[in-house]
Amino acid sequence: MPLDSNIDPATHKFNLVGTRPLRPDGVDKVTGRAKFGADANAPGMLVGKILRSPHPHARIRSINTAKAAKLPGVKAIVTAADFKEGKRALRDVLCNVMARGKALYDGHAVAAVAATSASVARKALKLIQVDYEILPHVTDVDEAMKPGAPLLHDDMITAHVDPAPKKPSNVAARCEFGHGDPEVGFKQADVVIERSFRTEATHQGYIEPHACLASMGMDGQGELWVCTQGHYMVRNTCAALLGMDVSKLRVTASEIGGGFGGKTTVFIEPVALALSRKAGKPVKIVMSREEVFRASGPTSSSSMDVKIGVTKAGRITGALAEIRMQGGAFAGAPVELGAMSAFACYDLEHVKSVGWDVVTNRPKQAAYRAPGAPMVAFAVESVLDELARKIGMDPIELRLKNAAKEGTQSSYGPKYNRIGLRQCLEATRNHPHYTAPLGPNEGRGVAAGFWFNFGGQTCVSLNINIDGTVALAVGTPDIGGSRASMCMIAAEELGIPYDKVRAIVADTSSLGYNDISEGSRVTFSTGLATIQAARDAIGKLCARAAKTWGISPEAVVWENGHAKPSSPNAGDFAPLSLADIAKKAGNTGGPIAGHFEVNADGAGVSFAIHLADAAVDPETGRVQIKRYTVIQDAGKAVHPSYVEGQFQGGAVQGIGWALNEEYVYGKDGRLQNAGFLDYRIPVASDLPMIDTVIVEVPNPGHPYGVRGVGETSIVPPLAAIANAVSAAADVRLTELPMSPPRVLKAIDGKAAGKARR
Amino acid sequence: MSTVRVSTTINGDAVAYLCEVDETLLDVLRDRLGLTGSKEGCSTGDCGACSVMLDGRVVCSCLVLGAEAEGRDIRTVEGLAAGDKLHPLQEKFLEFAALQCGVCTPGFLVAAKALLDRNPDPSETEIRFALAGNLCRCTGYDKIVRAVQSAAAELRKG
Incomplete structure (x- = not known):
């Protein structure tokens, strides 16, 4: 989509874009009226509950449901046998939804019941007898790659390795990106540093557990209410797993209580539909928090080696990364995106990144906000920080000397269009935070980050109502205030007040297909479609005015919410407002609406620099974030408050990942901390205010x-905080999370090293 | 499962209900009384999304039994606005964009109201500690803290 020739975003005076109106769904959310996944009920509704494997790896010899079925109040029981095996592409999704043959992780679903109450359903689960043959398990990525490791899938042959391995392993695939030859680059370097890093799996930690309400009619038509980032994906996947026509399943997206990528797949939805089909009644399933941790998708854990060489003048001559990620029990760890993004911030001659996608006996990973990138940035930006210290160069200066710019061939292939990395780096250097004094035991860290951003399939319907208001139907669940942005954009284009537009997230039967709200794509692509749908409507509004005036449609222009003759030659008519035209629509040709369908291309990549001040307690190893600033290129901030909110939210999830959060597995392969008490996400008292700077370097791919x-x-x-902690503790931290025991160990190790010297 | 009859006061109104003896107050509010503003995020008292006021104290309603509400005074997020007028905390949450997904918002509003009732002029640190029992995964708390500061200032003006 080319940049609109009428608008230069850098100089254009917008009426609404860039302002901060109240969000249209706000009052419902502060009064308790908003309906989230678990807030819907239906007459005659049953409660669905899922039986989960207590073993990390076990063959399922048999499942006996006879006793459970006899319990009064139990209306349906399903197992893997109730789902169609179907297409290969969906096999892993299906096996994750309901274990087939083997349970592959602690928490893997093996059966489900629907009953008249939660207590009956719980009792019924206890009556289901599963005969397990316990198998050896593996939960660590490096262990899983070793020859002789317990094998999850007998048929897993590592893809993209030449020649193809003859034996199966836990390595699903290899990938490689880059250009030039890093070994040549290292020879040109004055200093080369190579380090290994590890990060633990973290969970998206949305506060709303997965929830849905399924209702299948005996005519084979179904309805599903669900909290999801993509209700069209839910519809298509569930229809395939249940052997239904897509048209027979209508999915409505509830308000969604956080997703961060974790609600981009199905877990309980096909189960609820299958139970409802069998019972002939609506079935509601709500995951417990323990189930969310054990059985929905956390991100991958990783093990990485990074080697970078620089000259004394600060030019990076060679860069190499080897990245291993486990993505749980099925292929699909986000290692490819990690490897692609590893060196994407820099303009390099010799660069290579290699990734390995590994399976282990853990829940199948799901996308988590920039999947794959944060852990790799942790490794790369840590090494760069160390190199800057070694050559005595300011860390921002080092990054500026190597920063990618327009025309740079990225490490993952494409040439960059207009990008804002340099502007972000300069804004950081000029920020008062960068030169503020530090207290005792405090360190400052800086790090850069990159993300691709996505476009994707999008469609929007914009209906002009009889009173001149506008009903805007979008198909991307609102995960961060997007209805506000879409109302602003539609009103901006139409030239009417913000509160005259009402945006809804339409159900799957009311609007054409939309990809999931993921990849930071909604404001970009649904916004783009909204602009074009509004322009489509404007064309029709102008045609109606032309008809009223008896002049040619080409002789009508749209200005400030009014149709006007384009020049005195076109005729002398008083301008008609959108409301004037809407009122008479019935007499001028019927309803007026604008539509737009697109597979949006041109989502501009974006960069951010984070500045973190950390205080390290040398006695306990406890780290406290004292000050934090996010500097990021937004292209153009439609609603700056919600842009800041994204900056702050991402930073704080990163703080949790860096300092506290981790999946802890026991030797028995069971998750040890499946609750918010032991899996500790940051709370208000852990944090300072999170300062933000919105940089605006327009994306040429958006109007x-x-x-x-x-x-x-x-x-x-992760990297900014690791660099701050390493500076404060005067020792390089290479493992996440930097929990007090790890930090203390690093400090003690340093002291021991000094004593030996 | 045996049931008990409970008479209580919710948002100023007399309410009576039957509940099972092991049913939480949160389940009663949500499933029996249709007050779904209080949310279940964990059912272990760790996330605060189900926060309600019980005789003037903030509690996690997932840790209170429905049967325990007999003769008590319960306030939920649904009772925060006065008729068609939002409470200053609700207004400031909107003005400061203190919510993204909004699922934790009811709990935060209840906890913040309890704080301002007992301390009309809290410091930033006091706000942060008073809200430390409420998890928010979207905002990083910055805008929530600012909204509470602003609401406190507004309420002090009277």
């Missing part, structure tokens, strides 16, 4: 210059 902002903000924090 207003918009870039996605949701994900880039979680890419730099």
